[in-house]
Amino acid sequence: MREAFLLWAYNLGLLSLSPLWLPYLFWRALFGNLKGGWRERLGFPPKGPRGRPRVLVHTASCGEVMAALPIIRELKAVLPEAWVGLSVQTSTGYEVAKKSRASVDALLRPPLDLLLPVWLYLARVRPKVVCLVETELWPNLVLMAGRLGARCLVASGRFAKTGRGALSRAVARIALSGVEKVLAQTERDAKVAESLGAEGRVEVVGNVKFDTALSPLSAEGREALRCDLGLEGGGPIVVAGSTHPGEEEVVAEAVARLKEEFSGLKAVVAPRRVERSAEVESIFRGRGLTVRRRTRLSVGGAGLSVDVIVPDTMGELARVYAVADVAFVGGSIAPVGGHSLIEPLAQGVPVLFGPNVWNFRDVAREIVLAGAGMMVRDAEELVEGLRRVLSDEALKRRMAKSALEIVRKNRGAAKRCAGEIAKWLREG
Template sequence: MRWLLNTVYLLLLTVLSPFIAWRIVRHGRYRRGIAEKLLGRLPQSNDTRDVVWFHAVSVGEVIQLQKVVHEFRRQTADRFRVLVSTSTDTGYDLALKRFPDCQVTWFPLDFSWAVDHALRSVQPSMVVLMELELWPNFLAECQRQQIPVSVINARMSSRSHRGYSRIHSLMAPIFGRLALVAAQSQSNADRLKSLGVSHDRLHVTGSIKFDGVATDRRNPATEDLRSIFNLSPLETVFMAGSTQEPEERLALQTWIECRKEYPSLRLILVPRHRERFDDVAKLVRDAGADVLRRSSCETSNRLTADAVILLDTIGELSACWGLADIAFVGGSFGNRGGQNMIEPAAFGATVLFGPNTWNFRDVVQTFKEANACVQLDSPAELTATVARLLANPAERQSLGDAARRAVKSQSGATANTATLLTAILESQPANHAICQRAA
């Protein structure tokens, strides 16, 4: 089976090679971590403690993983060495900053030789996957080496569930190998159970994203950005974050139209992918507006009240949401299924998003039941909705207060998750790690 998968992966790699080469040349992607990804040559450590390997695909997962790792180390009195892996350039760079005292590396591609070499060199006591990053060869090799695999903050959208259900006979053994699945909600748990996750290994912990989010707009990171952007308390901030095309254009059009009646309205744009930063800056200039890029604030003198602010750095989105009075969460007018709307809600912003939020279905339901958000049916509604909210400060305040309360009511998933992970380790035979190494 693994050699069949290897053949499929190699064929896909061959077909995609022109696109990959273009991304390497155009955006500088995929150049780092070649040995780790293709050969599984993960770095060695002199630390003799047993290892727990945590994996987070990209930036969003790295941010959430930091909370889990901190609580896990607290509950286990730091008895384990923590290895953190990621799959993207931006995720790797952020992991280096967020885990300065942990080993950070790249996750191997799912070739049998790469995952075999990686697991034998690391010899982890447990592998922890953030959300739902399941690779057949990796999981099969973990089973061969008797390494328990846990999935935390797990979610399964209805759309993904339909896709997995079509290949149920192939996926059931993979899901059945998992030692622990900590699901974000009961509906996610039900979908995962129907795909083969064992009932006694399935737990509903809630979403980690609700834990540890900042709720005070006066926190140092947000205040630093407020000062850098020269934002006045008298100005109202409309922010569109984690956006994809054409959401920046829609937000820009809304800002231009609303400024006719509300000249103190400011706009902050935060594209989801860094390779689009230049394109979005050009979009703003082509519309006749100045653009202030966060990456050049220290050298730029173009600080005007008419400038559109472009947050073109990685790792500052969370703090930047604290500047927003009205927050549009992107990825919801396209085909990405939405983005995390919890952070702006925690700050008490008036949260808006489009109709396509299937990746955050349970979060959206929580906010809807609390009257804590506005979901738009189409892009055409954005300008009129923002204009209405600008004209009704009391409505904005009510929505924002409800959003903050909803976030606070959902906390506790991080501690529950860490407790379950600790229990998995404690349930292993005392000599498991020694036998594993000897094998």
């Protein structure tokens, strides 16, 4: 009775706010990252096969897709007969999933979180389990799945932002009322989930993104990648990953100043959105630095000496961190919440980041406590942090060792999430 009331309250709220969200939805469908897949979004995905235990794994974009993939791989390892549908909301996330879908039986778009599309969608897929990854709490999807006999869980749940704001808390509370189990990343996430009504249904399993991290490249692999990126010469290398507007200027100032102190210093600067590559290139040229985009390295003079490389293709950053002597992770000076601090750690690279890391708050704290990295607030602190690491080889080695140890001891969350899903599928 309570779930039915919450379901109708949520949908009445959606209806009353439709003059606000409908134009935004159409704009994103035409010009934004919701292009394509509208047959599925309106409730008509391919039908799920009969005779196999079926799970629908629901994600939003690249980050959640990367978190979902190791869970799916572990699930297939313990229950190979399981049928796995992976739903991805954004176009960028969908492209990432297409490149990595070896363990996925069907790559789908999710339904709009409206009653009719959700009902039609679930009636065709007929999952036994619906797995929501990280923060994707969609009330209609969760509550309708329960009414159609599916069991719902949140895998690698992250609730740092969910706890902010009355509206987000209300939506999360409605969705969590239909969730049978929350597998949270941290104790902090577990406490927020419990405050939103999930008491007695929460377990801390860790952050699945530690399981997505690439294994460290060998010395030979790193050297080959340096040559491939046009970074020959033996000087120190700084990699700034997933940067946002305002952060490139900070990095450009730091690189320009440190080039005077460290002979042969080069930088790789990867903006969060590759379509900003030309803009980023211009920022560094404005500081008197020679810049070349990744896709143009073989055009107009191989072996051309450059100060800065701008990767302008998707999916390279996790591997590119391996060439770094020290890394800066973006979205952290800009008020975005931070991007993956785990990727450079996995390559044994000391990592610097800004104060806005609420998406990785516990990882950031562990990095600082273990001595694997440090927080910097502006260009001056970034210069000082980079200088400190690059000028002290013994310190850099200690930080690298600590980085690898953090990753080693935090692996295993994907197996725990997959085990819970497999248990439910076997129970029928």
